[in-house]
Amino acid sequence: MGRFGYTLSKPRVIDYDANNRCIAEFIAAHEPTFNLCIECGGCAATCTAGNFTSFSLREMNILLKRGENSAPHEKIRRCMMCGKCILVCPRGVNTRNVIALAREAFMKFDRNERL
Amino acid sequence: MSNVVVIGAGVAGLEAAGQLALSGYKVTVAEKGEKIGGNLCNWHHLFPDRRNSEEVLNYLKKLVNKPDITILTGKEITNLSRKDGKIYLSFIKGDKLEADAVVIATGFDLFDSRPKEEYGYGLYDNVISSADLEKMYRNGEVRMKNGEIPEKIGFIHCVGSRDEKIGNLYCSKLCCVTAVKQAIEISEKINNIKAYCFYMDMRMSGVFYEELYREAQEKYGISFIRGKVSEISENIKGKLVVKAEDTLAGRPLKMELDMVVLMAGIEMSKSGEHLADNSSLRRGENRFFLPADNHFGNNVSNMKGVFYAGCCVGPMNITESISHARAAVNEVINYLRNIS
Numbered sequence: 001m002g003r004f005g006y007t008l009s010k011p012r013v014i015d016y017d018a019n020n021r022c023i024a025e026f027i028a029a030h031e032p033t034f035n036l037c038i039e040c041g042g043c044a045a046t047c048t049a050g051n052f053t054s055f056s057l058r059e060m061n062i063l064l065k066r067g068e069n070s071a072p073h074e075k076i077r078r079c080m081m082c083g084k085c086i087l088v089c090p091r092g093v094n095t096r097n098v099i100a101l102a103r104e105a106f107m108k109f110d111r112n113e114r115l
Numbered sequence: 116m117s118n119v120v121v122i123g124a125g126v127a128g129l130e131a132a133g134q135l136a137l138s139g140y141k142v143t144v145a146e147k148g149e150k151i152g153g154n155l156c157n158w159h160h161l162f163p164d165r166r167n168s169e170e171v172l173n174y175l176k177k178l179v180n181k182p183d184i185t186i187l188t189g190k191e192i193t194n195l196s197r198k199d200g201k202i203y204l205s206f207i208k209g210d211k212l213e214a215d216a217v218v219i220a221t222g223f224d225l226f227d228s229r230p231k232e233e234y235g236y237g238l239y240d241n242v243i244s245s246a247d248l249e250k251m252y253r254n255g256e257v258r259m260k261n262g263e264i265p266e267k268i269g270f271i272h273c274v275g276s277r278d279e280k281i282g283n284l285y286c287s288k289l290c291c292v293t294a295v296k297q298a299i300e301i302s303e304k305i306n307n308i309k310a311y312c313f314y315m316d317m318r319m320s321g322v323f324y325e326e327l328y329r330e331a332q333e334k335y336g337i338s339f340i341r342g343k344v345s346e347i348s349e350n351i352k353g354k355l356v357v358k359a360e361d362t363l364a365g366r367p368l369k370m371e372l373d374m375v376v377l378m379a380g381i382e383m384s385k386s387g388e389h390l391a392d393n394s395s396l397r398r399g400e401n402r403f404f405l406p407a408d409n410h411f412g413n414n415v416s417n418m419k420g421v422f423y424a425g426c427c428v429g430p431m432n433i434t435e436s437i438s439h440a441r442a443a444v445n446e447v448i449n450y451l452r453n454i455s
Contacts, residue, residue: 014361016370028336035332038317039341039363062364065338091329 019067026105026115027064027098034098036091037061043085043095049078057085057095064102073106116141117451120204120214122192122390125153126175126433127425128220130440131447132186133178135218138448142184143212145204147191147386151176153222159252161433162289162296163323171433191386195394195421200454202420215454216420216447219396219404220440221387223426226275226283226380233346234274234377241265241355241374242347244274245293248301248376257304257374261353264305265373269357270294271344272314275380285401287380288430291317292324294378295331302335310337311370313344313359321432342368347375381430394418403429414443420454422446 028034037058044056055078063072076099085095108115117140121132124146132142150156152175158168179186194205195217204212225246228236235242240260243251251257259265272294276287291314298310317339319325331337342359350356354371361368383402391398397417399405404427407415414422424443425436 012366014364014366014368016368032333035336036329038339059364062361066361066364066368068364068366 014066014068016066020069021065021067022115023069023072023102023105023109024064024067026108027101030101031094031097033091033093034061034101036093038091040090042088042090043093046084046088047079048082048084049080053078055079057099060102061098069106069109072102076102076106117215118143118213119216119218119447119451120145120192120202120212121218121220121424122204123153123220123222123425123427124148124151124186124188125220125222125425125436126155126171127222127427127431127436127440127443128153128218129175129179130437131218131220131424131444132184133175133181134441134444135447136179136181136183138444140183140447140451143214144179144184144186145190145192145206145212146186146188149188151179151186151188154225155433157225157246157249159249160296160300162292163321163327165296165300193389193393195390195396195418197418197420200420202418214420216422216451218422218424218440218443218447219387219390219416219427220424220443221384221390221427223381223430224384226281226287226382228274228377228379230281231274231278231377234271234344234375235347235349235355236377239347239349239355239375242377243374244377244379245290245297246379248297252300252304257301259374263373265308266305267309267370267372268298268301268311268374268376269344269355269370269372270298270310270312270376270378271357272312272378273343273380274377275382277315283380283382283401285429286318288318288320289432290378290380292319292321292327294376295319295324295328295337297376298337299327299331299335302337310335311372312337312339313357314339314341315343321434340368381426384427387427396421399429401429403427414439414446420450422450 041058044058049055060072083096121128121144191207202214342362344359397405406413422443424440
């Protein structure tokens with residue numbers, strides 16, 4: 001089809017029921033403050049990694065909660081675990097632990113372990 | 116002794132009547148419905164402390180149980196006029212009443228969700244309103260139309276509020292916290308149910324509302340999705356498919372739900388509209404009664420001796436309605452003292 005200049009666009013819709021939210025569920029089970037995020041973006045504004053790359057903890061939170069895991073999986077390495085985000089968060093989310101748990105969950109997931 | 120007529124026997128009307136009687140006035144309450152309590156009767160438990168609404172109703176009933184208070188039910192007042200310092204009230208069936216002062220407490224009507232056709236209220240069996248859910252709570256169980264227990268439920272905020280398409284630009288103010296309260300209640304009643312709130316903004320404007328919101332997230336795991344639901348449809352399995360943009364993810368989202376609750380907004384009551392228009396009482400762009408001054412005359416109408424109490428001037432919670440009714444009583448007392 002490329003020869004004729006046509007492409008197939010993948011749907012951008014978040015198919016909530018088809019998605020796998022095991023990473024978010026793992027984080028919430030071990031760090032209940034994960035659920036308290038109101039997506040204000042304070043963490044992302046202060047984030048050193050976020051100021052130089054497209055990493056955003058706010059975005060990661062929402063994508064994991066919707067089961068859109070691939071982008072967070074790829075970007076989560078960019079966090080340097082400095083913990084400035086914890087100081088900023090108005091809802092008391094233990095953001096540093098959220099990242100640590102997300103990394104742990106992705107490792108388990110990659111190794112096909114039960115989460 | 117001066118005689119005051121209160122129009123409406125909801126929270127504000129009953130509070131005003133009770134307080135007026137305590138101050139020594141003879142009060143007649145005219146209620147269009149057959150029972151007293153107004154919209155309070157349609158709610159099971161109240162936000163944010165989840166007090167049983169019957170406690171408030173019993174307080175009000177006790178407050179108005181006085182020899183100086185006459186309550187007329189099934190009596191809708193359609194017209195007010197003022198002549199020689201007296202106010203004349205006409206009932207829908209032609210009877211008349213005379214008063215030295217009047218407190219209008221005609222309250223609100225809940226938005227009828229049927230004009231929001233894209234949500235299918237009245238079309239789909241399991242799309243219900245917030246008031247319908249309260250009725251189920253009061254009857255003791257929440258069931259889908261086929262009798263099954265729902266496993267996934269959605270709450271849609273701002274149905275009939277902040278919506279130019281149906282002509283209501285204002286925020287109804289109470290629906291956000293009602294959704295949070297109802298989502299918590301359903302999570303307690305049904306094990307492992309998943310509850311989702313679709314909101315435009317979370318407006319937790321009252322004392323302890325934000326705390327309730329936190330509790331909903333932390334203790335009950337209720338999910339909040341920022342996005343106005345564009346449509347609800349029923350699929351072949353009979354499930355409700357909800358479409359919204361998840362604006363925080365910047366992506367469209369679709370989800371299957373067993374049941375959807377529409378958080379119906381608050382509108383000027385139909386009886387209040389008739390009364391206003393027949394009596395040349397001013398109304399705002401939001402269709403509610405327009406008080407003389409937003410800060411200093413919030414209970415004062417453009418007709419001397421006629422005052423407002425409660426939701427007839429705009430959405431209010433019960434705490435505010437009671438305070439507003441007491442403030443109206445203060446205005447009535449000052450007015451009657453000055454004319455006599």
